[in-house]
Amino acid sequence: MTLYIIKRILLIIPVVLAVILLVFGLLYITPGSHMDRLAVKTGDSFDPVLDVIAPSGGFFARYLRYCYNMFFKFEFGSGGRGVADISAQILMRWGWTLKLAGLSLLLSALIGIPAGIISAVKSSGWQDRTISAAATVLSSIPSYCLAVGLALLFALKLGWLPSYGVTESGSLVLPVITVSAMGISQFIRVVRAAVSETLEKEYITALRAAGLKERLVVGAHALRNALVPISASLGETATKILGGGFVAEKFFAIPGIGFYLIKAVDQVQPVIILACASSTAVVLVLINFCTDMISLAADPQMRKRVSSRAKGGRRDGR
Amino acid sequence: MEDKSLRLPSERSWLSRFTKDPAGMAALAIFLVIVICCVAAPLVTSYAYDSMSVADRFMKPCREHIFGCDYCGRDLFSRILYGGRMTLRIAGTATVLACSAGLVVGIACGCIGGRFDLIVMRMMEVLSSVPSLLLVILAECLMGWGKGNFMYAMAVAALPSFVRLIRAGVSQIMGRSYIEAARALGVRGLGLVIRHILPNILPSMFVHLTGAFAEQILLCSVMGYLGIGVNPPKAEWGLLVYEGYTNIRKVPFTALIPAFVIALCVLSVNLIGNSLRDCLDGGEKDE
Numbered sequence: 001m002t003l004y005i006i007k008r009i010l011l012i013i014p015v016v017l018a019v020i021l022l023v024f025g026l027l028y029i030t031p032g033s034h035m036d037r038l039a040v041k042t043g044d045s046f047d048p049v050l051d052v053i054a055p056s057g058g059f060f061a062r063y064l065r066y067c068y069n070m071f072f073k074f075e076f077g078s079g080g081r082g083v084a085d086i087s088a089q090i091l092m093r094w095g096w097t098l099k100l101a102g103l104s105l106l107l108s109a110l111i112g113i114p115a116g117i118i119s120a121v122k123s124s125g126w127q128d129r130t131i132s133a134a135a136t137v138l139s140s141i142p143s144y145c146l147a148v149g150l151a152l153l154f155a156l157k158l159g160w161l162p163s164y165g166v167t168e169s170g171s172l173v174l175p176v177i178t179v180s181a182m183g184i185s186q187f188i189r190v191v192r193a194a195v196s197e198t199l200e201k202e203y204i205t206a207l208r209a210a211g212l213k214e215r216l217v218v219g220a221h222a223l224r225n226a227l228v229p230i231s232a233s234l235g236e237t238a239t240k241i242l243g244g245g246f247v248a249e250k251f252f253a254i255p256g257i258g259f260y261l262i263k264a265v266d267q268v269q270p271v272i273i274l275a276c277a278s279s280t281a282v283v284l285v286l287i288n289f290c291t292d293m294i295s296l297a298a299d300p301q302m303r304k305r306v307s308s309r310a311k312g313g314r315r316d317g318r
Numbered sequence: 319m320e321d322k323s324l325r326l327p328s329e330r331s332w333l334s335r336f337t338k339d340p341a342g343m344a345a346l347a348i349f350l351v352i353v354i355c356c357v358a359a360p361l362v363t364s365y366a367y368d369s370m371s372v373a374d375r376f377m378k379p380c381r382e383h384i385f386g387c388d389y390c391g392r393d394l395f396s397r398i399l400y401g402g403r404m405t406l407r408i409a410g411t412a413t414v415l416a417c418s419a420g421l422v423v424g425i426a427c428g429c430i431g432g433r434f435d436l437i438v439m440r441m442m443e444v445l446s447s448v449p450s451l452l453l454v455i456l457a458e459c460l461m462g463w464g465k466g467n468f469m470y471a472m473a474v475a476a477l478p479s480f481v482r483l484i485r486a487g488v489s490q491i492m493g494r495s496y497i498e499a500a501r502a503l504g505v506r507g508l509g510l511v512i513r514h515i516l517p518n519i520l521p522s523m524f525v526h527l528t529g530a531f532a533e534q535i536l537l538c539s540v541m542g543y544l545g546i547g548v549n550p551p552k553a554e555w556g557l558l559v560y561e562g563y564t565n566i567r568k569v570p571f572t573a574l575i576p577a578f579v580i581a582l583c584v585l586s587v588n589l590i591g592n593s594l595r596d597c598l599d600g601g602e603k604d605e
Contacts, residue, residue: 018444023456030461038460136592140585142536144543144556145577148563152570243449247540261452262544265459273459277452284447 004306008292012285017067019281023274024063038270040078049270053077076275086275089260094279097256100172101245104179105238111180112187113230119188120195121218131188139185143244147178147251164253175248183241190233194226201225231298235291239284332521335597342593349586352579356402365393367400368551376569388572389565392551394558398579401553405542406583409534412472417527419473420480425511427481428488439485442478450475450537458546468547472537476530483526487519521598528591532584539580555580 027050030038039046053076054062054069069075076086119131154174155163162168198204199222207217246258253259257276264272296302336342355362365383374391377383385394427435445453450472457471491497492515500514535555541547542556550557555576562573 015444015447019448022444022448026456026460034461136588137585140532140588141581142539142543142556142559142577142584144540145559145581148559148566148573148577151563152566152574156567156570239447239449243451246449246451247544250544261455262546265455265544265546268459270460273456277456280452281448284449288447 001303001307004296005293008289012289016282016285019285020067020070020278021063023277023281024066027270027274028059037268040269040271049274053271053274070278076278077271083269083272086272089272090257090275090279093255093257093260094283096166096254097242097245097249097258098283100175100179100249100254100256101238101242103172103176104183104241104245107176107180108183108187108237108241112184113191115184116188116191117195117218117223119192120199123196123199128192132192135185135188135192138181139189141181143178143182143247144251146181147174147248150174150177151251166254171252172254175245175252175254178248178251179241179244182244183237186233186237186240190230190237191226194229195222197229198222198226227298228295228301231291231295234294235288238287238291242280242284242287332594332597336594339593339597342590342597345586345589345593348582349590352402352583352586353406356399356406359396359399359403363393363396363399365396367397367553368392376565376572378569379571385575386569386571388558388561389569394572394575397553397558398555398576401542401555401558401576402579402583404548404553405535405538405555405580408469408472409531409538412469412476412534412538413527413531415470415473416476416480416530417523420477420484421523423477424481424484425488425515427485428492429511429515431489435485438481442481445474446478448475450533451540454537454541455544455546458541468541469538472534475537476534479530480523480526484519484523487522488515491515491518521594525591525595525598528587528594532587532591535580535584535587 035048038049040049040052050062054065056062057065066077069077074087076090078086115131115134119128122128151163151174154161160170161173162171163174165171195218199218204217204222207221208214212221245256246261248254249256249258250262257280261273261276263269264276296306369392371387371391374383374387374393375389377387377391379386383393383395385398388394388397423438427438453475454468454471457474458468497510497514500510505513539554539556539559542554542558543560545557545560548554548557550561558576559573559580562569562571562576566573
């Protein structure tokens with residue numbers, strides 16, 4: 001068990017390196033004509049972006065240097081004249097992004113999971129139809145369109161909440177609602193599928209036949225098993241919420257990493273773009289690690305498989 | 319749709335079930351109306367998407383301009399239609415590209431298996447761990463793939479889900495006895511794939527196709543909203559919402575109408591997908 005977790009932690013490293021390689025590789029195959037546009041202004045001259053983030057050497061030498069600087073010195077390269085310290089900016093902005101994403105994940109779970117359970121229990125009743133329809137509608141509205149509606153209603157017409165910046169209190173309310181809309185529909189879909197599949201199992205019928213109260217059957221027995229697929233899909237949901245948060249940050253001017261990235265795109269700041277992308281890769285891999293650990297905790301079968309493999313038991317070739 | 323798949327009896331039944339589902343057909347009708355209006359935009363509207371008239375700025379919806387005019391005095395209805403052309407073309411091309419590449423790679427993975435399969439699936443894992451929005455932004459900004467060419471990046475972003483779905487389908491089929499029987503009769507290689515494997519994965523692929531198309535519309539319009547890729551005065555659905563939002567205090571409808579159209583289009587695509595999936599699931603229960 002412990003061995004598996006250690007192995008899993010070690011596995012983070014190659015994945016992070018591969019994702020950064022992907023990002024870094026994009027820069028390398030950029031056509032030369034476009035490279036000039038990406039030059040960074042240092043002092044009086046314009047330097048090619050590759051020379052700024054990792055001076056001299058071949059592709060792999062530069063790539064390793066970039067990774068080394070990033071992980072051991074927490075440096076992303078100088079952004080050129082007039083650009084604030086990127087490392088400090090990245091740290092500060094991830095704080096806001098994680099706050100937004102965390103609150104959104106919490107809100108979507110609080111609404112989506114109970115709604116999904118109700119939908120599965122009252123399968124094809126009016127509750128199920130309403131909730132499923134709501135999930136489809138919520139997943140079809142682009143987040144920025146929802147944001148337009150929310151900002152118009154609550155900020156402009158009613159004046160209850162701010163729709164720009166983070167200086168006033170309650171400034172995270174509208175962004176969190178915007179991002180949660182997608183998370184809620186995701187949770188409803190996953191939870192509904194998981195619970196309704198579990199409810200068709202034979203042991204549920206046996207429990208019902210034994211005269212157990214329906215509340216206990218669902219709440220204690222079905223839910224425990226439905227937890228396995230739900231926790232398995234948590235990583236995907238979190239990734240989606242993070243991506244959706246980028247758009248909401250731009251819309252509501254939350255100084256998070258997405259806002260930073262999009263501003264850097266507008267102003268053509270390749271060093272910042274790379275730094276945002278690489279740090280996002282790291283955060284995503286860490287999130288996936290955490291959700292893997294959650295599914296390990298939720299799934300006794302997986303725990304058993306893992307510990308038998310760690311003890312040198314029969315390897316089932318993955 | 320290919321008539322090859324229509325020849326199989328089980329498939330004809332799910333298609334006929336789909337044509338009898340009122341929700342699915344209504345969604346299909348809405349989607350087709352939107353697509354036809356966008357494709358035939360020059361015939362539907364007499365205004366060009368970029369012709370401005372200062373006198374008409376912020377005009378409320380009326381008979382001449384049924385959706386009103388934006389801050390430049392451009393007819394919003396024709397901008398939505400031409401924007402839809404752009405958005406739907408990019409999203410559609412990206413989805414078709416991703417789907418065809420996914421078919422090839424997925425079938426290859428499922429049939430060849432072994433180390434090749436392992437390596438490709440690891441690559442897909444890495445690819446899918448990057449949010450598609452980030453991937454497209456990077457392709458657009460770092461590589462300078464302007465002029466709507468970021469549809470290739472969108473296709474790459476959608477690729478892993480297709481590969482995973484098709485590979486799972488193929489490896490499930492490969493174990494069935496009728497494949498063994500076909501092999502024993504001497505059907506090999508491409509013949510086996512086209513005749514026996516492909517027809518069985520097409521239905522679930524169509525369902526996934528609709529979902530992926532809806533996601534691509536969202537992704538493409540988000541790019542437009544962020545002002546990356548498509549530049550004014552060209553129209554794009556997300557761009558229209560952005561332009562409308564900058565003037566929302568004065569005229570809320572210039573942001574709300576495009577937003578509503580996007581949501582309606584994505585919703586109809588999603589509903590088509592839902593209906594297709596229900597028909598497919600029903601078919602499996604009957605068997």
